Amino acid sequence: MENLKVEILNCYGINKLVHDFDFSTNSAYVIYAPNGVMKSSFANVFDDYSKDRISTDLVYKTRVSQRKITAATGEEINKESVFVIRPYEKEFKTNRVSNLLVNQDLKTKYVDLHEKINDAKASLMKELKKVTKINKVEEEILSVFATQNSNIIEIIHNLENLVLGENLVEKFSNVSYKIVFDQKVIQFLATGDFKYQIRKYIEKYNDLIKNSMFLRKEFNHYHADTVQQNLANNGFFKAEHTININMNGSKQEIGSPAELEKLINEEKLKILSDTELQKIFEDIDKKISNAQLREFRDYLFENQELLVELENIHNLKRSVWISYFQKCSVLFLNLTKEYKESQDELKRIIEQANREKTEWENVIDIFNRRFHVPYTLKMSNKADSILKDEAPSIEYIFNDRTGLSESISEDLLLSVLSQGETRALYLLNIIFELECRRIQNLKTLLVVDDIADSFDYKNKYAIIEYLKELSDSDNFNIIILTHNFDFYRTVQDRINTNKFTHSCMAVKKVDSIDLINPGYKYISNPFADWKRYLNTNKAKLIASISFARNIAEHIGDDNNFNVLTSMLHWKNNSLQLRLRDIENSYKEIFKDMSALEIDDSDKLVFDLIFEVAEEIYAEQGEVGLNLENKVVLSIATRINAERYMIQRISNPTFVSEIRSNQTGKLFGKFKTDFPSEIEQIKILEKVNLMTPENIHLNSFMFEPILDLTEHHLKDLYASVNALIYTEELGSQYVAASGEEKPA
Structure with a gap:
């Protein structure tokens, strides 16, 4: 399946999604989708397809739903070739596991021997039905003679001496x-x-x-x-x-x-x-x-003579069955003969089966070797699972930190494991399914829905490495979905995807969802991208203030830290800062940017911030990832919110004594002074919750700003602006020159 065309309309909240997946050069796609955009819905559609179920919109049931998953030829792809891996399905068990077990030569010999035994048994049971005139012959024999774990053939074998001993055929065979x-x-x-x-x-x-x-x-x-x-x-x-x-x-x-x-x-x-x-x-x-x-x-x-036997009904039953066996002695002895003659050969086959290294054990080895959990797995019924139709059985060996090991049941194991460790056990069944498909050479499209969710980093990397191995196989094409941005970046870097075509982000528009490529380098290190465009892209110039401020803080550069802080908060000196101040700070912090020259260096920083914020606010719809746009909106929103609270609180001494967490402390004071202003408090609370993570950005974690859509930030920006005009402050801010800057 080199090319896959997906068309989804009104399915599980996806209004419209159309995308072509090209697997001709790379076998894996990775898609970052913030929570609530499309990730689980996309997986649901493919799961429905694989199981031949209809996909619908669960909320808007009157909308016409459509689902097309086709190859380049326009034909629908094979439903069996699609396999969806959920984050966790407690009850999932693969039905392909027998394909990992078969040693056909051993199994054929084993089956042939048992067929002879079973044919002899069937002949005896058929004759006993005639003699006894009951249908459930085998069940009755088991109820009379069975001991723990015994089977019908072993019982008959153990009765041979009795049947050959005292002749009871005339006494009880006609009962x-x-x-x-x-x-x-x-x-x-x-x-x-x-x-x-x-x-x-x-x-x-x-x-x-x-x-x-x-x-x-x-x-x-x-x-x-x-x-x-x-x-x-x-x-x-x-x-x-x-x-x-x-x-x-x-x-x-x-x-x-x-x-x-x-x-x-x-x-x-x-x-x-x-x-x-x-x-x-x-x-x-x-x-x-x-x-x-x-x-x-x-x-x-x-039959009055029978009365003397009724005192011990169990003994009578045994005697009656012995007499029946004696009456069918030819068939009885033929069965015991087949059983005895086969035992040495069966023993040899079973011993050889136990020595076999099965693919099933390879799966267990993969799990034990890759995943870090406090238990190891062992196959406990290898011979039976190879030779019979029994499902393989796993023995769980729990290991504590002192080195002690204990074999425990699966139920007990699950009761003592963490959520991540329990989900690791679920992965075992997923690996079985995938290895079965590999052995069968079944071409498969994997749709992987946040499989690493709730795992620690060691196991996340183990999952990524396993997915990489699958992507290197000719049997698998993979679409990996995640809402975890760190996982997204790691998959993008480690799995052999084309970073410029096979790495996508889901962008939710008014009536559709687009899968766009945000640019590999932009995602792997957005700050390096921003630095390249400081003099040509004003949004990236402003967004880099937060990054540079973090670096200044970490290297102990208090002067530049304070200057840049005043560009991110409403401070006494904020209205005097100009673009040349940004340029000077950047040159000192970024040692490779000594030649930086920013145009219009005399322009006020706050002028530029609000000009760019207004331009972003005026843009229609979602236009890609645009981390810098979200940072600019967050900065502008917070500055306006602080300006509003400072002016309303009207306590210069309180404000001047704030040394850290200015927005939070202003908000706390505002709630104390104006407890009845419920709507204003709600808006300012959103500012306090939504903007800090976006502004205090670093190279390790900026997932909050990705999950927060530009649309939400625009709404918040407008709400804060409305507060300012409601209070008749008359402008967004007043410049150092005293000139009022219009909204």
């Missing part, structure tokens, strides 16, 4: 799981009265077993049925073998399966038809006459 273990039945069986009846039934049953011809507690009819079935299935009688049954001390020879089955059934019937046992069963039957348990009641009537 109706759906009926016997229905939730309502389970709740009913847990009632105290029913449990008492069950115990009575079991005690009587065991008494009858003791008196049986050949059955015993240790060899009840279930065991007898199992023996009979096994002998028949294994051709015992077909081989003309016989067995001897101990019938109350006498041996009875049995030579056929039918004969053995008849003997067992007769003995079982004798026990279950016992009058007293039947009476207990009838008592139990009466207790389950509830309509919701009718199916269980009918089932129990046909």
